[in-house]
Amino acid sequence: MNDAKADGRDETQLIGVDWGTTHLRAYRLGEDGAVLAARSSSEGMGSLRPEAFAPTLAKLLGDWWRAGIDIVCCGMVGARQGWMEAPYCPAPAGVRDLALAAVSTGGERPCRIIPGVCVSEQGHLIDVMRGEEVKAIGAAHDGLILSPGTHAKWIEVEGGRIARFRTYMTGELYGLLANHSVLRHSVGGPAQASAAFLDGVGRALAGEALTASLFSIRVASLDDRQTPQEGSARLSGLLIGAEIAAARQDYGPRPITLVGVPEMTDLYTAALKLAGFEAVEALDAQAATTRGLWRVWKEMQ
Amino acid sequence: MNDAKADGRDETQLIGVDWGTTHLRAYRLGEDGAVLAARSSSEGMGSLRPEAFAPTLAKLLGDWWRAGIDIVCCGMVGARQGWMEAPYCPAPAGVRDLALAAVSTGGERPCRIIPGVCVSEQGHLIDVMRGEEVKAIGAAHDGLILSPGTHAKWIEVEGGRIARFRTYMTGELYGLLANHSVLRHSVGGPAQASAAFLDGVGRALAGEALTASLFSIRVASLDDRQTPQEGSARLSGLLIGAEIAAARQDYGPRPITLVGVPEMTDLYTAALKLAGFEAVEALDAQAATTRGLWRVWKEMQ
Numbered sequence: 001m002n003d004a005k006a007d008g009r010d011e012t013q014l015i016g017v018d019w020g021t022t023h024l025r026a027y028r029l030g031e032d033g034a035v036l037a038a039r040s041s042s043e044g045m046g047s048l049r050p051e052a053f054a055p056t057l058a059k060l061l062g063d064w065w066r067a068g069i070d071i072v073c074c075g076m077v078g079a080r081q082g083w084m085e086a087p088y089c090p091a092p093a094g095v096r097d098l099a100l101a102a103v104s105t106g107g108e109r110p111c112r113i114i115p116g117v118c119v120s121e122q123g124h125l126i127d128v129m130r131g132e133e134v135k136a137i138g139a140a141h142d143g144l145i146l147s148p149g150t151h152a153k154w155i156e157v158e159g160g161r162i163a164r165f166r167t168y169m170t171g172e173l174y175g176l177l178a179n180h181s182v183l184r185h186s187v188g189g190p191a192q193a194s195a196a197f198l199d200g201v202g203r204a205l206a207g208e209a210l211t212a213s214l215f216s217i218r219v220a221s222l223d224d225r226q227t228p229q230e231g232s233a234r235l236s237g238l239l240i241g242a243e244i245a246a247a248r249q250d251y252g253p254r255p256i257t258l259v260g261v262p263e264m265t266d267l268y269t270a271a272l273k274l275a276g277f278e279a280v281e282a283l284d285a286q287a288a289t290t291r292g293l294w295r296v297w298k299e300m301q
Numbered sequence: 302m303n304d305a306k307a308d309g310r311d312e313t314q315l316i317g318v319d320w321g322t323t324h325l326r327a328y329r330l331g332e333d334g335a336v337l338a339a340r341s342s343s344e345g346m347g348s349l350r351p352e353a354f355a356p357t358l359a360k361l362l363g364d365w366w367r368a369g370i371d372i373v374c375c376g377m378v379g380a381r382q383g384w385m386e387a388p389y390c391p392a393p394a395g396v397r398d399l400a401l402a403a404v405s406t407g408g409e410r411p412c413r414i415i416p417g418v419c420v421s422e423q424g425h426l427i428d429v430m431r432g433e434e435v436k437a438i439g440a441a442h443d444g445l446i447l448s449p450g451t452h453a454k455w456i457e458v459e460g461g462r463i464a465r466f467r468t469y470m471t472g473e474l475y476g477l478l479a480n481h482s483v484l485r486h487s488v489g490g491p492a493q494a495s496a497a498f499l500d501g502v503g504r505a506l507a508g509e510a511l512t513a514s515l516f517s518i519r520v521a522s523l524d525d526r527q528t529p530q531e532g533s534a535r536l537s538g539l540l541i542g543a544e545i546a547a548a549r550q551d552y553g554p555r556p557i558t559l560v561g562v563p564e565m566t567d568l569y570t571a572a573l574k575l576a577g578f579e580a581v582e583a584l585d586a587q588a589a590t591t592r593g594l595w596r597v598w599k600e601m602q
Contacts, residue, residue: 125524127516151483151516167516169482176477181470182452209547210511211540215428215452215468223426239512246510 011036014070015061016293017111018286019077020131021046025286026060033294038286039064045076045083053083054107071111072297074289075131078103078113088118088128094161095137099299114296119164127167129153131289135259136162138292139283144256147285148240148264150175154247166250168243174236177214183235186221188228190263191236193270196226200237201244201271210242240267244275255279259288312337315371316362317594318412319587320378321432322347322451326587327361334595339587340365346377346384354384355408372412373598375590376432379404379414389419389429395462396438400600415597418463428468430454432590436560437463439593440584445557448586449541449565451476455548467551469544475537478515484536487522489529491564492537494571497527501538502545502572511543541568545576556580560589 011030018025022044028036043056058065065071078086089101102112116130132153136145145155150171156163178187191197203213217234220226226234253276258265265282272280312331319326323345329337344357359366366372379387390402403413417431433454437446446456451472457464479488492498504514518535521527527535554577559566566583573581 124526125520127520128523166513167520168510168512169515170512172482173512173515176481180477180481181473209469209543211469211471211474211543212467212547214470214474219426219429219468222429225425242510242512246513 012064012069014072014294014297015064016290016297017057017071017073017077018075018131018134018289018293019045019073019082020075024056024060025289026057026064027290027293028064029290029294033291035286035290037064045079045081048083050083053077054105054109057111058109065109070297070300071109072102072114072293072300073111074114074134074293074296078115079130082113083111084113086113086115089115089133091117091119091165092158092161092163093117093133094159095295095299097161098133098137098296102296102300112297112300114293117162117165127165129155129165129167132165132259133162134292134296135285135288136292137295138288138290139257139259140291140295141257144251144254146256146258146268148258148260148268152243154251156251166247168246170239170243174239177235177239178232183214183217183231186217186226186228187231187235189232191232191267192229193267194230194233196230197233197237197267198270198274200234200239201241201274202237204238204241205245205248205275207245208238210238213238236267237271240271241275244271244277248275248277253277256281258282260285313365313370315373315595315598316365317591317598318358318372318374318378319376319432319435319590319594320358320374320383321345321376325357325361326590327358327365328591328594329365330591330595334592336587336591338365346380346382349384351384354378355406355410358412359410366410371598371601372410373403373415373594373601374412375415375435375594375597379416380431383414384412385414387414387416389431390416390434392418392420392466393459393462393464394418394434395460396596396600398462399434399438399597403597403601413598413601415594418466420465428466430456430466430468433466433560434463435593435597436586436589437593438596439589439591440558440560441592441596442558445552445555447557447559447569449559449561449569453544455552457552467548469547471540471544475540478536478540479533484515484518484532487518487527487529488532488536490533492533492568493530494568495531495534497531498534498538498568499571499575501535501540502542502575503538505539505542506546506549506576508546509539511539514539537568538572541572542576545572545578549576549578554578557582559583561586 014029016027025040086103117133119126132147147153152168155165315330317328326341387404418434420427433448448454453469456466
């Protein structure tokens with residue numbers, strides 16, 4: 001647990017909570033959603049039983065909590081295996097839809113949990129997300145929004161509402177391959193937007209199949225013509241390139257807003273430009289999340 | 302360790318050993334390479350230090366070993382991290398090339414280790430294999446040979462020599478995704494050549510990108526419209542389909558010989574037929590390996 005900013009209790013209007021599978025982050029938000037302070041812990045939803053959520057949050061909030069301050073959560077905390085299920089809100093979904101569909105945990109310190117969003121076709125689920133919808137609402141403009149990560153989401157926002165989206169398992173594949181596959185001998189350190197990264201992106205954009213190109217990372221390291229850093233970058237490039245190559249077929253090059261941590265948006269910006277996406281803007285994920293929590297909460301009033 | 306057949310020591314002409322990363326299999330081979338007996342253990346090359354290979358093999362062979370009987374090994378045992386490095390034999394490589402390039406371990410019970418094969422272009426390694434070259438030599442005919450597995454190999458044999466090949470990380474991706482990704486909640490049991498498998502193959506052949514289609518397996522299970530067995534089959538279909546879709550661009554539909562265990566050749570046969578490969582023949586991997594070991598040994602005489 002850490003307290004990122006100095007105390008400012010009196011100005012607090014909302015406690016916003018971003019509770020994912022592997023992280024828990026709480027923010028004290030003041031006038032117009034300004035972040036007054038932040039705390040985080042590694043007690044993600046994935047490691048908690050249902051009865052553990054309330055005490056875990058109470059412990060993190062500590063002296064922040066007092067009667068009359070609303071608490072609004074988003075993320076996997078609202079999954080079926082989380083604190084309390086907040087059933088997916090069907091797309092198209094905007095700030096008002098999310099506010100209306102939020103569920104309350106009840107109890108001594110009730111929290112409202114913002115639901116995820118789903119896309120259905122002919123009565124079947126096509127795709128789901130939890131957490132990224134708040135980032136998209138926080139970005140607060142229409143167009144194509146891309147949230148990189150374990151499960152990257154390409155989100156189309158129309159008329160202020162999430163119209164449709166698609167999930168790519170890019171980050172999860174990277175973690176599995178870099179840490180648990182034969183490629184673990186050929187990679188080292190975080191991927192950077194280097195020449196090796198762009199080489200990987202370029203090969204994927206040229207249509208090289210992932211399942212074939214991945215092994216070339218192993219072969220290049222046997223040949224001593226690729227450092228571990230280059231291996232990481234090339235692996236990342238092949239995976240991000242494959243994601244962008246597929247998405248480009250759906251969307252064509254158009255303005256795109258990246259919402260993520262700088263290490264990720266740097267990589268994606270370089271890859272998107274190589275793929276012909278000229279207008280790429282990057283937003284900080286934390287800023288988009290707190291903005292989105294604030295906007296949904298305002299709509300609850 | 303197990304002894305698959307009754308004793309027949311006197312007829313033994315060769316002890317053939319298939320020593321991979323996770324397995325060790327020894328065969329007593331008689332007249333014309335007939336398998337007289339087989340023993341195996343899980344002491345694969347990946348779990349052994351260099352000095353452990355000789356005693357591990359001696360323990361497995363036990364009463365099989367006697368002076369004057371040759372021992373020939375293939376597989377990852379000849380890797381740099383194995384018993385003794387048998388440097389890759391450059392393609393094109395046939396039975397004579399492999400026999401000439403084999404290395405001897407020396408010691409009390411010397412073994413000859415058959416090298417793997419590599420493909421280079423302009424002085425750079427392009428692809429490598431260890432073990433599959435013996436299966437391809439064992440298949441003993443020209444044409445396209447496909448060895449499914451952790452690292453599937455598509456091998457072109459011309460004039461009795463391995464001319465070129467390409468590696469697809471299909472089996473390793475399946476293991477990682479089925480056991481360690483979010484999809485582990487959506488799969489169960491071995492993949493079978495069911496409707497869900499063919500659905501996955503068809504989607505991959507139609508060009509759906511792997512990184513996007515994988516998450517649909519998770520979504521379908523949230524919707525309760527996919528059993529874990531169907532999840533396994535669909536995941537396998539998407540991955541095998543992606544491999545075949547990529548390889549089809551290189552080779553076009555042509556006669557193909559599968560060399561693998563029946564569970565794998567059944568899946569690949571169904572997928573290849575869907576992809577337009579009309580003439581698909583399946584060979585048992587163990588039979589191809591022992592045949593290949595025999596052929597290379599004969600060439601050493």
